[in-house]
Amino acid sequence: MVHSRVAAVQMVSSADIHANIASASRLIAKAAAAGAALVVLPENFAVLDGGPQAQFAEHEGDMNGLLQGFLSAQARLHGIELVAGTIPLLTRPSRDGVDAELLTDGRVRPASLVFDRQGGIIARYDKMHLFDVEVSDRQARYAESDSFEAGDEVVVVDTGVARLGLTICYDLRFPELFRRLFNERAELVTVPSAFTRVTGEAHWEVLLRARAIENQCYVIGAGQGGVHNERRETYGHSMIVDPWGRVLDVLADGEGIVVADIDLPALHELRRKMPVFSHRRL
Numbered sequence: 001m002v003h004s005r006v007a008a009v010q011m012v013s014s015a016d017i018h019a020n021i022a023s024a025s026r027l028i029a030k031a032a033a034a035g036a037a038l039v040v041l042p043e044n045f046a047v048l049d050g051g052p053q054a055q056f057a058e059h060e061g062d063m064n065g066l067l068q069g070f071l072s073a074q075a076r077l078h079g080i081e082l083v084a085g086t087i088p089l090l091t092r093p094s095r096d097g098v099d100a101e102l103l104t105d106g107r108v109r110p111a112s113l114v115f116d117r118q119g120g121i122i123a124r125y126d127k128m129h130l131f132d133v134e135v136s137d138r139q140a141r142y143a144e145s146d147s148f149e150a151g152d153e154v155v156v157v158d159t160g161v162a163r164l165g166l167t168i169c170y171d172l173r174f175p176e177l178f179r180r181l182f183n184e185r186a187e188l189v190t191v192p193s194a195f196t197r198v199t200g201e202a203h204w205e206v207l208l209r210a211r212a213i214e215n216q217c218y219v220i221g222a223g224q225g226g227v228h229n230e231r232r233e234t235y236g237h238s239m240i241v242d243p244w245g246r247v248l249d250v251l252a253d254g255e256g257i258v259v260a261d262i263d264l265p266a267l268h269e270l271r272r273k274m275p276v277f278s279h280r281r282l
C-alpha cells in the first residue's frame, strides 16, 4: 500500500481504567471512520496515575485480559493496525522458545504492542529510557523506574502501512535509538507519549521534527494532553510529521485525533535525492 492514512489518538487518561477504555474505543472508532489504516494510542492510555501498575498488568498475549482483549477486538472490529500506546505487562518478552520471565520485584514493563488487522500481536517494544527526572511543575519529581523496568531491545516491524519503528515518550530524547531504527530502514516511527506540559512546551515539537528530518521518516507522536489530577498535567500536541519535517496535523489539548496521509514513494524519492544513509561517516 503506497498511500495510507494514519492517525494518532490523544487522550486525557485518568485513574479509571473503564472510563479510559471507553474513551479509547470512541476515539479509535473516530480514527477508523476517518479512513485511518493504522492508529496509535498514547502512553498509558488505560491508566494514568492510578496507583501501582501491577494491579492492571497482564501476561503478554493473554487475550482474555481486559486490555489485550479490548485492543485485539478493536483492531479486528475496525480492520486496522493498532499501536496500542503502552500497557503494563508482567513479563519480559519471551525469547525464541524460552518462556517469558515474570518480573518479581513488583514492577512491570511499559510495553507498546502492535496488533494486526486480525487482532493478532505482531510486535512488542518495551520503553528503553525511563523518566527519572526533576521537572519544575507541580509533580516536581518523576521516578518512572520505581514502577517500571526498562526494555533492552530495538524493534522494527513490517505492517500493511509501512515499516514501523517503535519508541515511547522519553525515548524521543535519545537520537541513537532513532538512528538504530533508521539503520533498520524504518519508514514510520511511533512515539506514544505523556510528555509533561513544562518539558513538552520546550521540546516536544522540535524533537519530533528533528527525528523525522534526520532519519527521513514519518513520526507519529500520540500524546496525553491535559490535566489528569492536581499534580499531573501533560502537553498533548499530538502530531504527525513527514520526512521533510512538516507538521501534517496537530491537536493542542484534550481528547481527539490527528490524521494524515503518508506517501512512501515520496519518502523513498527523498532518500534517493538526499542519501543521508549512505553519506554517514561515523
Ligand SMILES: O=C(O)CNC(=O)[C@H](CS)NC(=O)CCC(=O)C(=O)O
Pocket: 043, 044, 047, 048, 049, 130, 131, 142, 143, 144, 169, 170, 173, 194, 195, 196, 199, 200
Ligand atoms: O508514569 C506513567 O503513568 C506513564 N509514564 C509517563 O508518564 C512517563 C514517565 S513519568 N512520562 C514521560 O516519560 C515524560 C517524558 C517527558 O515529559 C520528557 O521527556 O520531557
